[in-house]
Amino acid sequence: MSERETPRLRPDGATHDCAALEHLERVAWPQLELAAIEVAIVEAPIDVPVRGSFGAMASRVSVLVRVRDTQGAVGHGEVWANFPEGGAQYKAELVRRHVAPLLLRRAFASPWEAWDTLERQLARLTLQSGDFGAFAQACAGIDQAVWDLYCHRIGAPLWKLAGGAPRVEVYASGIGPDDVGAVIREQADAGHTRFKIKLGFGDVVDRHNLDVALDALPANATLYTDANQAWDLAAARAWLEALEGAGVAWCEEPICADTPLEGWADLSRRHLSIRVAAGENVRGLHELAALASRGGVQVIQPDLGKWGGLTGTLRLHALLAPDVWLCPHWLAGAVGLGASLQLSGALRGAGPVEFDTNPNPLRTQLLDASLRITAGAVLLADVPGLVCAPSRADLDWR
Numbered sequence: 001m002s003e004r005e006t007p008r009l010r011p012d013g014a015t016h017d018c019a020a021l022e023h024l025e026r027v028a029w030p031q032l033e034l035a036a037i038e039v040a041i042v043e044a045p046i047d048v049p050v051r052g053s054f055g056a057m058a059s060r061v062s063v064l065v066r067v068r069d070t071q072g073a074v075g076h077g078e079v080w081a082n083f084p085e086g087g088a089q090y091k092a093e094l095v096r097r098h099v100a101p102l103l104l105r106r107a108f109a110s111p112w113e114a115w116d117t118l119e120r121q122l123a124r125l126t127l128q129s130g131d132f133g134a135f136a137q138a139c140a141g142i143d144q145a146v147w148d149l150y151c152h153r154i155g156a157p158l159w160k161l162a163g164g165a166p167r168v169e170v171y172a173s174g175i176g177p178d179d180v181g182a183v184i185r186e187q188a189d190a191g192h193t194r195f196k197i198k199l200g201f202g203d204v205v206d207r208h209n210l211d212v213a214l215d216a217l218p219a220n221a222t223l224y225t226d227a228n229q230a231w232d233l234a235a236a237r238a239w240l241e242a243l244e245g246a247g248v249a250w251c252e253e254p255i256c257a258d259t260p261l262e263g264w265a266d267l268s269r270r271h272l273s274i275r276v277a278a279g280e281n282v283r284g285l286h287e288l289a290a291l292a293s294r295g296g297v298q299v300i301q302p303d304l305g306k307w308g309g310l311t312g313t314l315r316l317h318a319l320l321a322p323d324v325w326l327c328p329h330w331l332a333g334a335v336g337l338g339a340s341l342q343l344s345g346a347l348r349g350a351g352p353v354e355f356d357t358n359p360n361p362l363r364t365q366l367l368d369a370s371l372r373i374t375a376g377a378v379l380l381a382d383v384p385g386l387v388c389a390p391s392r393a394d395l396d397w398r
């Protein structure tokens with residue numbers, strides 16, 4: 001795309017329900033100018049590391065972004081920074097020193113103009129540095145904050161501006177590899193009806209945990225699985241067959257995210273009742289769309305703090321075929337979770353949002369507003385913005 005082209009929010013050739021984009025394009029967005037972009041890193045110790053098949057998180061960390069316009073309105077976003085430990089500092093510096101200056105003291109006519117500006121301005125620096133992921137994450141967090149700011153300026157939540165609905169389906173995530181049965185029962189009591197367990201810890205552990213999960217699953221509940229890229233194609237084929245036979249509804253990242261699309265298509269198209277899910281480790285509008293169209297992946301899971309923010313994900317949704325679910329991936333703090341829930345509320349036909357069940361004070365204690373789950377869904381409040389402002393006094397914004 002040349003520097004002079006300013007793309008419309010709605011892409012050509014859209015195949016999904018574009019009602020959200022059409023509503024958002026009709027909003028009378030105010031012209032605004034950003035006066036400040038600040039970052040705060042917040043880290044919370046946890047008693048038990050969060051384990052996946054590729055490694056573990058020993059603490060929880062959030063890189064928060066706060067934008068302020070010349071009228072004094074503020075918005076918040078969250079940059080993905082789950083691992084490796086220490087990476088948060090680098091991402092915060094990227095925002096402060098290299099990304100924020102591109103947006104300050106510029107006039108914007110809509111929330112997606114900030115994202116488009118960053119994509120254009122950072123294209124060559126990103127290539128030079130090779131830090132594609134870190135820059136994409138920095139931009140994604142800022143994009144969330146800009147959308148939050150715009151929604152506060154308008155005085156409405158995103159789901160309402162987009163003509164969506166406040167009831168957002170969620171699923172309980174991050175379950176296993178230990179205590180699978182106990183956590184499912186506990187989360188069922190908390191209101192969840194969909195549960196995702198982790199696999200990829202070896203066939204013996206995985207088979208045991210699958211049996212335990214099936215045994216603990218409440219009546220009419222749904223079971224998802226996530227291998228975190230653990231298997232090769234042959235192992236994935238065998239596991240998908242077993243999981244389909246057990247009634248599992250989706251298998252997430254059975255193979256590495258960078259497997260050629262033919263590999264994804266080979267897995268996705270041989271099964272009728274189990275969906276293949278992926279996307280948290282894929283970056284780019286066309287790359288994610290191709291994962292669905294050429295790779296056959298039926299559950300696309302962009303992470304709003306890793307790539308695209310709200311802008312990219314709204315555009316992505318419009319490129320997906322109607323039978324493909326867009327299910328926001330999120331396993332970090334309350335700010336990004338709030339943005340993910342708002343996005344899903346804005347879209348029609350989106351699948352459930354990931355809702356981490358591991359202890360994380362940054363998810364449960366950072367904001368005053370608490371999220372209650374009832375019958376597998378969150379009911380979003382009819383209040384302005386994506387999230388309320390983080391209320392902790394010890395946040396070191398700079």
Ligand SMILES: [Mg+2]
Pocket residue numbers: 226228252253280
């Ligand atoms: Mg996952």
